[in-house]
Every structure is written in C-alpha cells, then in structure tokens.
Amino acid sequence: MNLLDIVQRSRKPSPWSEGDKIPWNDPEFSRRMLAEHLDQAHDAASRRFEIIDRHVDWIHRAVLASKPTRVLDLGCGPGLYTSRLAALGHECVGIDFSPASIAYADEEARRNKLRCTYLHQDIRTADYGTGYGLVMSIFGEFNVFRPDDAKGILKKAHQALRENGFLLMEPHPFEVVRQLGEQSPCWYSGEGGLFSARPHLCLQESFWDAEGLVAIERYFIVDAATGEATRHSASMQAYTDDGYRELLAECGFGDVTFYETMGDLVSKAQSNLFAIVSKKH
C-alpha cells in the first residue's frame, strides 16, 4: 500500500470489511503491546496494577462470595486478573491469541506456582471446557466482535459454566461506542510505537455506522523511510442496555445486574466501561 492508496481509500468502510481488529495476534505487535499492558504510567491496554488489585478484590468478594472456584478469562492478556485470582485460591484458565501475552502469563504462573493454565487460542474457535464458576471478559473487547461471534462466545461461555455460575462482562455503554465512531480524524508521528518499531506516521479516522450501530476505526501506518503504508481497522458494535439484556437472555443468562464500575473505584480508565454480572440458569 502506498500514499496514493490512502488518497484513494474508500470514504466510509462498512463494518468489519477492512479487518476484524488491531493485530493483537501478530508476534511483533504483541511484543510491543505487552509492554503497554505492563506499563504503570497509563491504563491503555490493561489497567494499572493498583486498579486491577481492587477489581480482583471486588470479583472475589462481591461476585464469588470469597468461595474458591474455577475461573475462565476470555481475552486474558498477560494474565493480570487470573494471576491475582489464583493467588486468592481460584483455579484459572486464560485464553488469548496474543503470543507475547500468553508467554508472559505462563511464565508468571510457573514462577509463582499459580494454579493457572493459559491457552494460546482464538476465543471464537477455542474449546472452553466445562465446570467453571465464573467466566469473564474484561476491558471492552466484547464490543469488537462481530455480533454473530459475540453470540457464539456467550453461548460457549454458557456451556462452560456450572449451573448458577456467573458471567462477568465489562463492555462499553452505547454512547461511548457512538462517540468513538464520531471522533475527528487525527494523526501523530513517532520514532517507534505500538504499530511499528520504525519511525512512522499514524493517520487515524473514525466512522459511525448509524444503521448497524457500529463504530469503525481505521489506522494507516506510513513508514517514514519507505513511504509504504499498512492499514489496520477495528469495528465496535454498540448495544443499548436492553440490547445487552436481550443478548444475554438469548444465550441462556438471567439475573442480570449492571454495575457502573467493578467495585467503588471511579477512575478515568473505568468511565468508558461498565460491568454486567449475570447467571447461568
């Protein structure tokens, strides 16, 4: 791809037509992303540890009533939630398709002798196993899945849970997704960064598909030395509160409760998300 391809790009891509998501599963990208997950200066890829500690405390006490159980974390990243839950006595399985994150999580579990198993797999196709007391999906990734994939993931989560087991989701509210889609175009330059280790420009634009209720984000990464461009794109489905309720009911979940945050901590990194706890009937 070159600069002319950027100039002649489609003015408004349809949802998911230019790719499913940013390249979490690319080995080089995942190494750079791992550094962002672990960076304690921001809450961009994962929250800072002090916030995660408090979330885990809330999950352990408020959701699981402090009773040890089996936990499945879908899109577990570097295992920042699972490792803490395992230290509290839970037996955890984490699934993620980022190779660097799974390698880090695995290494930490071995080093600290934690009862954690990590699977380097795609949660759309992975076999989740059964017998869990909690299945969770943390930090907004749920909205990035196409609606059919999202439904498939929830149905598999339902099968994986014991009777009366809990599903904990942390998705984006409708308005947050809409606003993401309505952001103005922006750009930055860097000597190296998340999308490339080389000097580059990142040109970003967003779209709101009012018909499908989907925000689309598109990035062109232009290599400063060669002028070659790479395109990345991610789409996010917006759901109303009733939309989440209907989806959960369709996938076999009841007793749905919405929480503004996981626990009482209100920080900037939480304001774009909320938590939903529901139960397998």
Ligand SMILES: C[S@@+](CC[C@H](N)C(=O)[O-])C[C@H]1O[C@@H](n2cnc3c(N)ncnc32)[C@H](O)[C@@H]1O
């Ligand atoms: C925003 S990060 C959150 C990580 C972790 N839940 C946390 O809060 O620290 C989203 C994670 O979802 C993973 N992910 C996205 N799509 C996936 C898929 N289809 N299969 C497995 N993992 C996926 C990414 O690799 C990434 O680690």
